[in-house]
Amino acid sequence: MKKISFLLLIFLSITACSDKENNLFVKGHVKGLKKGTIYLQKIEDTLLINVDSVMIDGDANFELGDYLESPQIMYLFLDKIDNTEYNDRVEFFAEEGEVTINTTLKNFEVDAKVVGSANQQKLMDYKKMMQRFNDKNLELIQKNFEAQRDENEELIISTNKDFDKLLTRKYLYTVNYAMNNKDLEIAPYLALSEVFDANIKYLDTIYTSLTPEVKKSKYGKDLKSFLKERRKNEKIQEKLDDQ
Secondary structure, eight states: OHHHHHHHHHHHHHHHHHSOOOOEEEEEEEETOOEEEEEEEEEETTEEEEEEEEEEESOOEEEEEEOOSSOEEEEEEEEEOSSOSOOEEEEEEEOSEEEEEEEESTTTTTTOEEESOHHHHHHHHHHHHHHHHHHHHHHHHHHHHHHHHTTOHHHHHHHHHHHHHHHHHHHHHHHHHHHHTTTSTHHHHHHHHTSTTSOHHHHHHHHHHSOHHHHTSHHHHHHHHHHHHHHHHHHHHHHHHHO
16 A cells, blocks of 8 residues: 555656646737647757647637747647648747747748747847848859859859858858857857857857856757767867877
């Protein structure tokens, strides 16, 4: 009897620890959606998992929730029942509190308006600037293509140099943006997602600049682990080069 009571106590303790109340609430509206399922997703142990879902049948309003240990990137995924060949996913920076996402069925990702967190606002501002870099990159691709078509060696060399300069500018902008937002979790996130292959000194600079609270966050810890692994691999490579 005592053994059964002890096992029951362990089970209740495990249940209490794993069944934490939601501290993230995602709600909104999908204009034009009649039928479908909306999923709230996040990456856990490198896998994209569903943490909540709601079936839409006439009413296009939705409410979803999850418990977050730390602010992180999440996704709103729409599995449409309209015989289209593709589905849509909205990326957003989630943190404790309420997030509102309003969008349309026709352009689920493009029309999405996300309101709810400081990290999300900074992410949107960053993406706007990245679009400018991407537009410039497309211009260079077109220019380089025409140069190769015309066998213009001088222009090919010139556009290749411009590619390198643009990439350097993009990396430096990201590093500076992260450092200017050292008190937000977007800083280590950008280091890991956008400039992970940059010179390790830049990543070190970002990590060193982070506030103590951000260093303890999910992405702060991930960046610390990533830097440790980078240093280890670079030392191994140095030894191989010396042989």
